[in-house]
Amino acid sequence: MDLPSHILWTYILERVVISNSVNSSPKFVLTSLFFAALPDILESTPFIVYLALHRKKYGLKNFKSIFSFVIDITHNKQDEYDTNFPWAAKISFYTHSFLMSTVFALLLLNFSKWLFFSFLVGYGFHLLADVFLHKDYFSSRPFYPLNNFSIHGFVTWYKIKNFSRYNYGLLLITYFIILWLK
Ligand SMILES: [Zn+2]
Numbered sequence: 001m002d003l004p005s006h007i008l009w010t011y012i013l014e015r016v017v018i019s020n021s022v023n024s025s026p027k028f029v030l031t032s033l034f035f036a037a038l039p040d041i042l043e044s045t046p047f048i049v050y051l052a053l054h055r056k057k058y059g060l061k062n063f064k065s066i067f068s069f070v071i072d073i074t075h076n077k078q079d080e081y082d083t084n085f086p087w088a089a090k091i092s093f094y095t096h097s098f099l100m101s102t103v104f105a106l107l108l109l110n111f112s113k114w115l116f117f118s119f120l121v122g123y124g125f126h127l128l129a130d131v132f133l134h135k136d137y138f139s140s141r142p143f144y145p146l147n148n149f150s151i152h153g154f155v156t157w158y159k160i161k162n163f164s165r166y167n168y169g170l171l172l173i174t175y176f177i178i179l180w181l182k
Contacts (some may be wrong), residue, residue, distance in 0.1 A: 001133055001157055001167065003040050008171050010036035010125050015178055018121070028118050035122025039130075042095040044070060047088040075158045078137035089137075090145075096127055098142035133157040 001009070010033055014022045021028050051058060051066045060066045073081045082089055094100055101123055109116040131140040132153045139150040157163050 001129060002164065003037050005164075005167055005171065006036050006040070006126050006129065007033050008175075009129065010122055012171075012174055012178065013125055014121060021117075025114070028114055031115065032118035032122035035119050036126050038123060039095045039126045043092045046091055047085065050085075050088070074138075082137065092138060093141050093144040096130060096138075096140060097144040098127060098140075099144065099146060101127060 011029070014029060014032065047070060048066060051060060051069060052063075055061070055066065058069065060069055073085075101119075105116060105119055105123075108119050127140070130138075130153075131142075131151055132155075134140060134156050135152040135154065136156040136159070138156075139152050141148055141150045143149055155163075157167075
């Protein structure tokens with residue numbers, strides 16, 4: 001799923017499953033929504049910065065062309081991505097590893113309980129959603145870097161025609177229902 005969708009679905013999950021926390025702590029909600037976006041922010045930022053620094057080499061003129069390059073190579077040319085930018089691919093697997101996030105969650109638990117809980121909800125739900133929505137190169141590797149065992153999801157979201165249209169349509173309907181039931 002794209003980044004905004006991860007955030008929007010996480011908020012719905014929270015409204016439905018843990019409405020008490022949502023109502024009582026805006027801080028919790030904002031932090032967990034940030035955590036919902038974090039796996040993909042951590043994944044793509046180093047790659048975008050690298051391309052910005054080497055834009056001449058790859059014939060990239062502006063931010064828009066860098067962004068298109070990232071989308072194209074990660075969605076449509078994954079062999080090329082794996083060959084030319086193996087380090088970037090590794091970052092993807094690290095940031096989407098259940099093992100790594102569990103280690104980080106336990107570290108957070110030492111600092112604060114609510115931070116741990118918001119990480120669990122936001123980051124955890126992102127990783128879980130990705131498990132179902134990738135059956136390609138980016139299939140979830142839950143135990144990375146210990147091993148490369150991967151779970152093949154039901155679909156790869158960007159290979160589904162009109163996925164975003166259906167997804168945002170569903171989001172819109174769900175938000176109407178939530179606001180209506182309020
Ligand atoms: Zn992701």
